[in-house]
Structure formats: C-alpha cells, structure tokens
Amino acid sequence: MAELARRLPIPQRRLPASPVLIVLTAACIFLVVGCLQSDIFAQQTVAGLATGAVYGSLALALVLIYRATEVINFAQGEMAMATVYIAYQLIQWGFSYWEAFFTTLPIALLLGVAIQVVLIRPVQHKSVIAVVIVTVGLFILIDGLVAWKWGADIKFMPSPFGNRVYHVGGVAVARGDIGTIVITLLSVLLLWALFRFTKLGLAMRASALRPAAAALVGVRVDWMLAIGWGLAAVLGAVAGLMAEPAEFVLQPTLMQPILLYGFAAAVLGGLESPAGAVVGGVAIGIFLNLVGQYVHFITSELRLPFAFLVLLAVLLVKPTGLFGHRRIRRV
Amino acid sequence: MSARATGLASVAVAAVVLAALPFGLSGYHQALAAQVATFFIAILGLDILTGYTGQISIGHGAFMAIGGYTTAVLSRDHHTNLVLTMFAAFALCFVCGLLLGLPALRLSGVYLALATFALAVSVPQIPLKFSTYLGGSGGVQSAKTVSHLWLYAVSWSAAAVLFVLAWLTLRGRTGRAFRAIRDSEVAATSSGVMLPLYKTLAFGISAAFAGVAGSLFVMGTNGFAQPSEFGILLSLQILVGAAVAGLGSLWGVVAGAAFVGLLPTISNDVPWIGSTHGQDVVFGLIVIVVMLLLPTGVAGLLARLARARARA
Numbered sequence: 001m002a003e004l005a006r007r008l009p010i011p012q013r014r015l016p017a018s019p020v021l022i023v024l025t026a027a028c029i030f031l032v033v034g035c036l037q038s039d040i041f042a043q044q045t046v047a048g049l050a051t052g053a054v055y056g057s058l059a060l061a062l063v064l065i066y067r068a069t070e071v072i073n074f075a076q077g078e079m080a081m082a083t084v085y086i087a088y089q090l091i092q093w094g095f096s097y098w099e100a101f102f103t104t105l106p107i108a109l110l111l112g113v114a115i116q117v118v119l120i121r122p123v124q125h126k127s128v129i130a131v132v133i134v135t136v137g138l139f140i141l142i143d144g145l146v147a148w149k150w151g152a153d154i155k156f157m158p159s160p161f162g163n164r165v166y167h168v169g170g171v172a173v174a175r176g177d178i179g180t181i182v183i184t185l186l187s188v189l190l191l192w193a194l195f196r197f198t199k200l201g202l203a204m205r206a207s208a209l210r211p212a213a214a215a216l217v218g219v220r221v222d223w224m225l226a227i228g229w230g231l232a233a234v235l236g237a238v239a240g241l242m243a244e245p246a247e248f249v250l251q252p253t254l255m256q257p258i259l260l261y262g263f264a265a266a267v268l269g270g271l272e273s274p275a276g277a278v279v280g281g282v283a284i285g286i287f288l289n290l291v292g293q294y295v296h297f298i299t300s301e302l303r304l305p306f307a308f309l310v311l312l313a314v315l316l317v318k319p320t321g322l323f324g325h326r327r328i329r330r331v
Numbered sequence: 332m333s334a335r336a337t338g339l340a341s342v343a344v345a346a347v348v349l350a351a352l353p354f355g356l357s358g359y360h361q362a363l364a365a366q367v368a369t370f371f372i373a374i375l376g377l378d379i380l381t382g383y384t385g386q387i388s389i390g391h392g393a394f395m396a397i398g399g400y401t402t403a404v405l406s407r408d409h410h411t412n413l414v415l416t417m418f419a420a421f422a423l424c425f426v427c428g429l430l431l432g433l434p435a436l437r438l439s440g441v442y443l444a445l446a447t448f449a450l451a452v453s454v455p456q457i458p459l460k461f462s463t464y465l466g467g468s469g470g471v472q473s474a475k476t477v478s479h480l481w482l483y484a485v486s487w488s489a490a491a492v493l494f495v496l497a498w499l500t501l502r503g504r505t506g507r508a509f510r511a512i513r514d515s516e517v518a519a520t521s522s523g524v525m526l527p528l529y530k531t532l533a534f535g536i537s538a539a540f541a542g543v544a545g546s547l548f549v550m551g552t553n554g555f556a557q558p559s560e561f562g563i564l565l566s567l568q569i570l571v572g573a574a575v576a577g578l579g580s581l582w583g584v585v586a587g588a589a590f591v592g593l594l595p596t597i598s599n600d601v602p603w604i605g606s607t608h609g610q611d612v613v614f615g616l617i618v619i620v621v622m623l624l625l626p627t628g629v630a631g632l633l634a635r636l637a638r639a640r641a642r643a
Contacts, residue, residue, distance in 0.1 A: 023626050072441045074448065122623050128440045129387050130626055133574045137618030144611025258564060260452045263445050301460040305453035315442055316434055
C-alpha cells in the first residue's frame, strides 16, 4: 500500500491561504470575547455550535460524494430523513434509542451503496443535468415512500439526551447540544481516521483523485465510489438522528431546511474540502444563531432566505470557498 | 411532407382539438386540462433556459410563487382584471429573472443548481415573514374566482400565445445564440455572442413564463396563493416535466406537461398506489427510469422512432 501511495501523485495537503486563516482566527477571538462578555451570547454560540455540527456533517456527506463522483446529491437530506424513520420504526419495535442508532447506521451504509450502484452509476458520466435530475427523482421517490409507509403527520421519538440543562456560571447549556456536538464530531473524526490511516481509505482517496491511475494499480474504483456514497449516507444518518436533540419531532420535511444549510456550509467550505465543510457548517450554525439573536429583522422565517443570501454571497465573492482551490480549465 | 408543413399541420390539429375539447369535458376535467396548460407554460419556460441555453434551474417554483402572489395581491387590493394580472406577473417575473440572471452569470453547472435550489426553498418563507401584507401561511385570496371553462380557455390561450412567442424567440438570432451558449460558452463568445446579454435574457424570459404559469396556478386553486403550494416539490415537478419532455424540444413539452399535470389524478384511481404519497413514489420512479433508459425524454424517443421509420 505504501507502494500505491508512492506511485499515485496524490497532492499534498495544502494549508488554506493566509487571509482565510486570519479571518478564521479573528472570528474565533470574536466569539471567545463575546462569550466572556455576555451569557446570552455564550448560550447562543453553544446552541449554534450544536446545530452547526449537524449542518457540518450533512455538508461533509455532500462533499464526500462531490469529491468522489462530482455529483451534488440533492437527495442527501431525504436519504437521511428516511434513515431517521427506520430508527423510529426500530424504536417502535422496542429498541432503545442507542440500539436503534447503531442498527440504523449499517442500514444507511447499504442504502447508500445500493443507490450509487443501481441509480447513479449508469448516468454518472452523462451530463450534469442528467445526474441532478436523477437525484431529484430520488428526492421525490424517498419523500413519497416515507410518507406512504409512515404517513406525513408528525411523529414523536424519544430524545437521545433528555432535556436536562446544565448551568456553567450564568450560561445555560442543554445536555442535548453537548451530546450532538460530541457525537457528530466523533463521527467526523472516525471518518477522517478511516481515510487517513486505513488501506480502504487510501484506496478511496486514490479513486476520487486519480481514478485511472488507481485502477491501474488494482483498486476497484467503482466499488470505492459506491462505498463513498455509503459512508456519506451514514454521515447523513448521524446528522438526521442528531437533528433535533431536545425533543424529537419527526416529519418527512425534517431535513429539507437542513439540506439548504448543508449546501451553504459545503459551498462556504469550498465544496471539495472535507475540513471546509465542517468548519463551514459550524460557522453557519453559529452565525445564524447570533444574527437571529441580535438582528431583530431576521426572525425565524427569514433564516432560510438569509442562508440563501449567504450562499449566493459566497458564490459571488469567493466561489472557491474558504478551503477550495481555484480550478483552471483548459479550453 | 416537408418538416414545415408537418409542423403547421400539427399546430392546426392541436388548435382544433383544444378548441373542441371543452365541449366534451366535465367541469372537473376542464380544470384538469387547464392545469396541464399551466404546467405546459412553466415547463416551456424552463426548457428555454435549461434545454436551449444549458443553464439548469431547480428554482422555477419560486418564480411561479412570485407570479401567483402578484395575481392574488393585485386582485385583492385593486380588483384588477385577472387577465391583466397575468401581464403584470409576466413583467414582474421577467425583471426578477433578469436580476437572478446577473449573479447566475458567474455560476454554472452544480453551483447554479445549488443556488436555484436555495432560491426555491427560500421564497415561500417570504410571505410568512411579511404576513400582514402577504397573508402568512393562510395565503392571499384574489377578489374573484373563475369558472372551469373560463380557466380552460384562458390557460390554453395563454399557452398558445407563449408557445408562439417561444418559437419566435428560439428560431432566429436569439435562439441561435442560446444554443451556442449551451453547446460551448467559449465558442459562443469567440463567435461574437454577448454572453451576459443572452444568459440574463434567457433567465428573464424563462422566469416570465413561470410567472404566468404561477398566475394561472393561483386562479386554478380558487384564487388562493399559499406558501405551502409553492414548496420545493413544485420546482422539482417542473424540472422533472422538462426532463421527461426531453430538454431542448418544444413539442416534447406537451408530453412533459401532461405527465406532470395528469399523473397525480390518474394514479389516484389506481388501487394499491392510490394516495397522494403513492403518486410521489410513481412520479419519482418514472423520472429515474426515464433518465436511465431515455435520457433524451419523449422528444428523443419520437425522433428515434421517426428515424427508424425513415430508414425502413
């Protein structure tokens, strides 16, 4: 495998440009100072960190798929929503929340792999429009299947962490928020370790970056891409299962807004940078919470349009995002 | 028969059938046919943008929402004639489309898809925020409701006028510029096509069509414009209709519109899947199957059949 790593010209990890680092550092300092100054600010920051972690993991799922197959999976949110319903069903059958959680993840993996093999592989090399339409079809299909099986009305699920609130100084921190942050960051770290330290991870990175060369040294590129979709589905499932940590209200539309925040996060991070997706997700989570708290015009109804404006602004001002590379296209 | 004669003949046949149809239909079916016309207009608009100019949009439900609210609000506040509100919707959405076209100049492919998706999710939130003027989640109701026959006549007349408009736009210089941009932006620019002008123009025209469709859509729901009606699924349906029709073919649009407009009703009568959600399942399945097996849609299939017959 070392042989493989040597032969494949996998680009070295590049640090983001220094202006980006300066901006991020400044933002961190601003947050720390704000948290020390005001309890409400600190409360909103922690809550934003939790929702941001959820956005980040869904964004990471999108980025994984984009890097592997250059496809934006519009059905990512609905796939996550479907896995949450599977967990709901398991709980109805008498599983505890965590048993259901860990049973759902392998199911999500299989689902993701199956979708790539059956639906995406045949159109992958056709036009962008064809692939987008297939994922859009998948969006409608999953939406319909879930509502058909479980009904479109609201379902309730036990919450994973309970409603306890801790008080740190004058700051109230929900147990659910801490749990969400820990679980999502843990899954992101595990995924990173998988890509960084295992043979499978190396093969997957090689397949995404240099498919032809990877195939030449014996990597089964098609399967690596399918496993990439599977892992993305698992991450999406984690994001979905952590989406509402306080009290779980389940509806087929659960993930639609989160998908938009995930898109915004992925674009902010640069669409092809996994670290960027997580940073982008957390940034958007905290930013939206603080804006909601301090800018009175932006009420909860305007959260989505505001995220749209953020996305549009990033695309116009810095289309490569925080961590992306400028692509040079030969004409 | 030459292609031109065939085209004229089909137009004549279509006109006669459409004019005769309402006499053989019940009121309910007239409303249904009007709904097909509504989707026809929206899909036609999207086809100009996506099929002919190569710019993908998942956000046309947003323009339908703008057009629909224009009609409802004008009728509620000023008792404007409903037909006149369609012109207002056309104009307003044309401007909105141009405005969206400006940032979209710098986006392409997946980025454009993302931005327009976000637009479609965001716009229905606006009436919730400005609920005193736009009615919140209850929506706005226009001052007048219309009969099924009126709706049928107006919808299909509008569809016919816009079809001719689309055909006139696409057959000449402008249409050539659109297609050049779709096939290769670089080649188009080097041949002297002004990219910013034609791209924003395509967005404007396309959005204006969607606006008229939204206006008719609202008239078809008893004059109610509600945020929940203009959700992301509506945008997806239009895109799916355009894909089923076969991108870049004006005639295929009829098939796409019939598919999107009639499938919900037809699948309601089918046992086993006969529910609103079962129809989503069928809808999604058909889209995927069409994209996997017939990537050029119904239009591509017809063209292939015609070629096979010519060879035989």
